[in-house]
Amino acid sequence: MYPSAEIYGGTGSVWDFGPLGVELKNNIKREWWRAMVQKRADVIGIDSSIITRREVLKASGHEQGFVDPLVECKICHERFRADHPDTIADHFTKIHKGKLPEGNITDARAFNLMFKTFMGPVADENSTAYLRPETAQGTFVNFKNLLESSRLKLPFGVAQIGKSFRNEITPGNFIYRTREFEQMEMEYFVRPADAEKYYKEWVKARFEWYTNLGIKPENLRLRPHEEQELAHYAAAATDVEYKFPFGWSELEGIANRQDFDLQTHEKHSGKELKYFDEPTKEKFWPYVIEPAAGVDRAMLAFLVDAYEEKHQASSTKSQTNSNNQISNEANTGKERGEGEVVLRLHPKLAPIKAAVFPLVKKDKLPEIAREIYNELTNYYMVQYDESGSVGRRYRRQDEIGTPWCITVDFDSLKDKTVTIRDRDTMQQERVKISSIKDFIDSHLEV
Ligand code: GAP
Numbered sequence: 001m002y003p004s005a006e007i008y009g010g011t012g013s014v015w016d017f018g019p020l021g022v023e024l025k026n027n028i029k030r031e032w033w034r035a036m037v038q039k040r041a042d043v044i045g046i047d048s049s050i051i052t053r054r055e056v057l058k059a060s061g062h063e064q065g066f067v068d069p070l071v072e073c074k075i076c077h078e079r080f081r082a083d084h085p086d087t088i089a090d091h092f093t094k095i096h097k098g099k100l101p102e103g104n105i106t107d108a109r110a111f112n113l114m115f116k117t118f119m120g121p122v123a124d125e126n127s128t129a130y131l132r133p134e135t136a137q138g139t140f141v142n143f144k145n146l147l148e149s150s151r152l153k154l155p156f157g158v159a160q161i162g163k164s165f166r167n168e169i170t171p172g173n174f175i176y177r178t179r180e181f182e183q184m185e186m187e188y189f190v191r192p193a194d195a196e197k198y199y200k201e202w203v204k205a206r207f208e209w210y211t212n213l214g215i216k217p218e219n220l221r222l223r224p225h226e227e228q229e230l231a232h233y234a235a236a237a238t239d240v241e242y243k244f245p246f247g248w249s250e251l252e253g254i255a256n257r258q259d260f261d262l263q264t265h266e267k268h269s270g271k272e273l274k275y276f277d278e279p280t281k282e283k284f285w286p287y288v289i290e291p292a293a294g295v296d297r298a299m300l301a302f303l304v305d306a307y308e309e310k311h312q313a314s315s316t317k318s319q320t321n322s323n324n325q326i327s328n329e330a331n332t333g334k335e336r337g338e339g340e341v342v343l344r345l346h347p348k349l350a351p352i353k354a355a356v357f358p359l360v361k362k363d364k365l366p367e368i369a370r371e372i373y374n375e376l377t378n379y380y381m382v383q384y385d386e387s388g389s390v391g392r393r394y395r396r397q398d399e400i401g402t403p404w405c406i407t408v409d410f411d412s413l414k415d416k417t418v419t420i421r422d423r424d425t426m427q428q429e430r431v432k433i434s435s436i437k438d439f440i441d442s443h444l445e446v
Contacts (some may be wrong), residue, residue, distance in 0.1 A: 013171030023351030043157035048138025059268035070111035082108035182295035214346035233260035252293035259285035343401030353380035
């Protein structure tokens with residue numbers, strides 16, 4: 001990840017994703033879509049617009065209510081959220097030593113987090129629009145279209161992945177809280193009487209999605225919201241929290257939004273947004289259970305959880321000895337040396353699925369390795385690498401979390417096999433060149 005426009009000093013808490021970052025992000029989104037849409041007969045996907053009419057966000061309550069209380073340090077003009085007193089106290093202790101926040105901080109004022117823009121050539125009140133602060137509203141305003149164009153029967157869900165924007169007062173912690181980010185949200189419409197049951201089901205399902213993709217269960221917990229914490233539309237909410245290096249923090253929220261959104265959009269648009277229940281001939285607004293996750297936060301959690309750095313707990317002398325030994329072993333890739341990094345990402349999330357190496361750059365080995373590489377690029381992101389020792393090439397791939405390294409050696413010329421080295425066990429297996437794809441597929445559980 002790079003700070004956006006880094007050569008100009010960066011754009012406050014906006015990030016660009018490089019070649020590996022974009023792969024990891026795409027894989028996270030693909031796995032979410034697979035679990036939430038592809039494998040669910042009761043969920044459909046949509047893609048609604050980012051630019052949002054003002055009326056939509058007036059009706060949803062965002063224009064009036066999507067605010068944080070903002071205070072400003074009178075000495076250096078740094079801004080804080082008034083509801084984060086620890087951060088403010090920390091600022092005065094570290095930056096203005098000896099001074100207290102009292103008397104040195106402005107009164108709180110409501111600061112709206114939405115990015116405002118203007119549609120068309122005239123920038124005035126009538127042309128005001130917003131960059132959406134959540135994908136959910138795009139689903140609610142399409143409810144009528146979706147009912148009319150598909151034969152959806154309750155309970156059913158509508159899923160979306162897309163960018164959202166919030167002018168956060170205190171962004172930070174790398175990509176944890178940013179001003180431009182991606183959400184993966186699903187609005188699950190249910191009969192009001194079933195809301196509690198589905199709320200519990202989705203809380204459980206969402207927790208398991210992270211552990212199924214390799215997050216260590218001890219680093220994950222569920223935190224139900226206190227009554228006073230609940231958003232204005234929610235009857236209940238639970239956060240899935242991850243133990244980040246900066247403390248337990250929200251990864252995803254699951255909320256019971258009741259019928260707040262459909263009701264308010266019906267009232268403000270004048271278009272009926274009720275569901276007609278054929279068996280009972282009743283018309284009503286369904287309740288909504290919403291699991292709302294962040295792609296970037298999930299990415300940070302997957303990275304932190306997978307990151308491992310090898311360190312020996314030993315004296316300087318034995319350290320030197322072990323380093324010599326390790327540097328020899330590292331050449332063969334059988335042992336990891338001091339300071340070496342391995343990213344134990346779930347293979348489904350790994351940016352690069354396999355790397356192909358010729359053992360040496362001669363005797364037709366590169367040609368065979370290229371052929372294997374070319375074939376595998378039909379199915380996966382693969383890298384070809386012929387530079388440096390095989391041990392060094394293993395290390396490069398371990399650092400980026402590549403689950404399998406495929407080496408073409410002299411035996412390959414005779415028996416058309418290769419070795420496949422597993423990132424986690426470091427075990428090597430001989431596999432027929434014609435079976436490499438089956439090997440990878442079976443491990444990826446495609
Ligand atoms: N539709 C409900 C909703 O938007 P939210 O808790 O405000 O709920 C859902 O956001 C998720 O979106 C969060 O759990 C988080 O993963 C992600 N998210 C929210 N604000 C973010 C920000 N400023 N930076 C990165 N991710 C953010």
